[in-house]
Amino acid sequence: MSEAKIDLNNLDKSNWKTYRFDEIAKNISERVDPNNTDLKVYIGLEHIDSESLHIKRHGTPDDVNGTKLKFYKGDIIFGRRRAYQRKAGIATWDGFCSAHALVLRANPDVIDPELFPFFMHSDLFMNRAIDISVGSLSPTINWGTLKHQEFQIPPMAVQLVMSQLFKSGEELLNNYSCLFDAQDKVIKSLLKNIFQNNEAGEPLIKRFEVTTGFPYKSKLFNEIQEGFKLMRGINIKEGEFLWEPEIDRHYSGEDGKDEKFKVKSGDILVPMDGSKLGLNYARATDTEVGMLLVQRIASFRSDNEFDNELLLAFLASSYFQKFVAKNNTTTAIPHVSLKQLKEIVLPKLTAPVINQLQKYKSLIAARTDLVRTRCKQRELKRNIINKVF
Structure with a gap:
């Protein structure tokens, strides 16, 4: 045939x-x-x-x-x-x-x-x-x-050609996944080296400006883009921000004008409650500047870029998840306090720590590129499947 x-x-x-x-x-x-x-x-x-x-x-x-x-x-x-x-x-x-x-x-x-x-x-x-x-x-x-x-x-002869096409694409995606898993193991090893045995430094309260958001009136929330755009815990997920019509909210209260509650570029934002407590954090970019921070999010700000990178690495590590598991108060919703977060101690910025941190940062950049490539490949696979069927 x-x-x-x-x-x-x-x-x-x-x-x-x-x-x-x-x-x-x-x-x-x-x-x-x-x-x-x-x-x-x-x-x-x-x-x-x-x-x-x-x-x-x-x-x-x-x-x-x-x-x-x-x-x-x-x-x-x-x-x-x-x-x-x-x-x-x-x-x-x-x-x-x-x-x-x-x-x-x-x-x-x-x-x-x-x-x-x-x-x-x-x-x-x-x-x-x-x-x-x-x-x-x-x-x-x-x-x-x-x-x-x-x-x-389609006829079986056409199906067999399609199967080979889709299997080739799936094999490529699987290779990306294997590479991602290998990178993940190296990243976890680096994080362990950074946080396990290095000399303790000062608590976050002494290395960062630590604040939280304002005690809002939820009845003033709205979905019609009126007032100040809110930065809520639901908008922060595993190093990224989520902005979708279904979850975006604005605030029309006059108390939202207070500048001390506004997000600045470079702020590291950590939700203090939620079912995925210990997994979610993100660093604000120019896109998030001026958004209004709600009460149950901690904001960490520092001019020392290595301190910022060290905190981001800590938040991505299992050590932060262990910290949350040890300190969270479980009522209807698990939560930690701002006081507890301020007491987190990061390692001193010695030469070995800085060297490991730079390696970690390079690996994260490579993994980000890999994730983007994998997403494009998935989208291509989906488009081809939909063209066929």
Whole structure:
């Protein structure tokens, strides 16, 4: 058979056939009792990363109770609850999974099993899955509805070419992930060297200007961009700022004019409460200048650039997470106090510390470039999948 050729910009679908989803894939509904099984691997929806084909984490039977679904190596575990999270991963073991998933197995007479997971990650399939979900708080897909959905599928010769194309792209993405993991190990080793045995310096209160935001009146929050743009904890995530219409807020109160509560370029901002306490921080750029800092965010400001870089490294390390775990007060929401944060002691800026810090900074820059490249590659893969399907 000669190899089929594909023009992605002018894809001829005249000989594609339409199939119901239950003709494309089988729904595997074998049941498992976690308390009475020899299977060792449990996959919950929390173990599946959004928009990823690969499942890299798993639990054990001891983690769960209640009847679950059995899967076999090569099956697709698809999160039927909250389908907008786009969770559909390939099982690399035999095991069992959450009943909030569907276990799907490609019908090789209709679709190449190696192409099937890419089809499931197409906008065509995922948007259809979202559209047929039912329920408001936790929208869920029913197999009885999904199985009747119809999709166009190309001839097998075309599918095989597509599979090779998508697999090549996925292999490149996997190489990026391996490189990222290798960089991460070196970064963690450097952070350990910086903070484990170096001579202690002064607490943050003596090395930084430490402040917090203003005691706002939440009734004056608004979403219509009226007044002062707020810098809230929800806008700070793992070294970056998130600005989206759904979470952005402004403040119309006159007390928002006080300059001491305004963000300045270079400020290091740390939320003092939240479910991910100890993971979130970011350094303000010119873009964030003048935003209004709310009360539950600590701001650290210093003219010493190495002190700034040392604090950022500490916030990225497991040592900060251990500090938070030791000092946080857990009520309805975990939190630490400004007084506790001020007492954090960083190492003295000796020559070895500065040298390690410079290596750390170079690695972070390289990792940032890698993340950007990987994101572009993911977007390219997604665009190609959507051109095909």
